[in-house]
Amino acid sequence: METSFRQIRFFGIVFVCLCAGIVGYSLFSAYNFAELQRQKIYVLDGGKSLMLALSQDLSQNRPVEAREHIKRFHELFFTLSPDKNAIESNIKRALFLVDKSAFGYYKDLTEKGYYNRIISGNINQNVQIDSVACNFDTYPYRAVTYARQLIIRESNITERSLITRCNLINSARSDNNPHGFTMEGFEIVENRDLRVIDR
Numbered sequence: 001m002e003t004s005f006r007q008i009r010f011f012g013i014v015f016v017c018l019c020a021g022i023v024g025y026s027l028f029s030a031y032n033f034a035e036l037q038r039q040k041i042y043v044l045d046g047g048k049s050l051m052l053a054l055s056q057d058l059s060q061n062r063p064v065e066a067r068e069h070i071k072r073f074h075e076l077f078f079t080l081s082p083d084k085n086a087i088e089s090n091i092k093r094a095l096f097l098v099d100k101s102a103f104g105y106y107k108d109l110t111e112k113g114y115y116n117r118i119i120s121g122n123i124n125q126n127v128q129i130d131s132v133a134c135n136f137d138t139y140p141y142r143a144v145t146y147a148r149q150l151i152i153r154e155s156n157i158t159e160r161s162l163i164t165r166c167n168l169i170n171s172a173r174s175d176n177n178p179h180g181f182t183m184e185g186f187e188i189v190e191n192r193d194l195r196v197i198d199r
Contacts, residue, residue: 078147133145
């Protein structure tokens with residue numbers, strides 16, 4: 001009788017442990033499945049078809065967004081055509097991406113007649129970004145940009161070395177600043193002629 005009671009108690013304990021293990025595994029599997037499904041987003045394309053989009057951690061793309069933010073600023077600020085409206089439009093868009101430090105450069109160049117010479121001389125100026133080095137170990141993030149400027153005249157092309165640096169701080173995203181960064185303390189470290197190519 002006592003032996004039977006012990007066996008029933010043993011089997012009862014084993015059964016309860018087995019049930020607890022199955023319940024625990026089920027809850028763990030359900031949680032993992034819910035996490036995987038939460039990363040999937042379904043987007044309706046014009047009311048016609050359903051497309052799958054995957055969500056991602058925002059911090060994974062920050063270095064890429066930082067480099068693209070800096071590149072975009074340089075393209076807008078340093079790429080100029082002999083058209084006053086185009087220059088003003090590009091500079092206005094560039095100034096949304098930076099603090100007032102870049103406005104000081106713009107104001108200085110305006111007072112020196114730089115933009116008027118671009119227009120009157122029918123000069124095009126392009127910038128080619130070689131690399132952007134960002135340090136994400138400390139905040140604000142330190143960034144140095146290495147680029148080449150091409151000043152294209154009717155008679156020749158002047159190639160210049162352009163090195164700039166700034167700090168990047170996080171800011172609110174908007175239509176004018178889609179990457180959510182602001183460049184502060186922008187300064188031109190080097191802007192010197194490398195060579196002149198006759199046309």
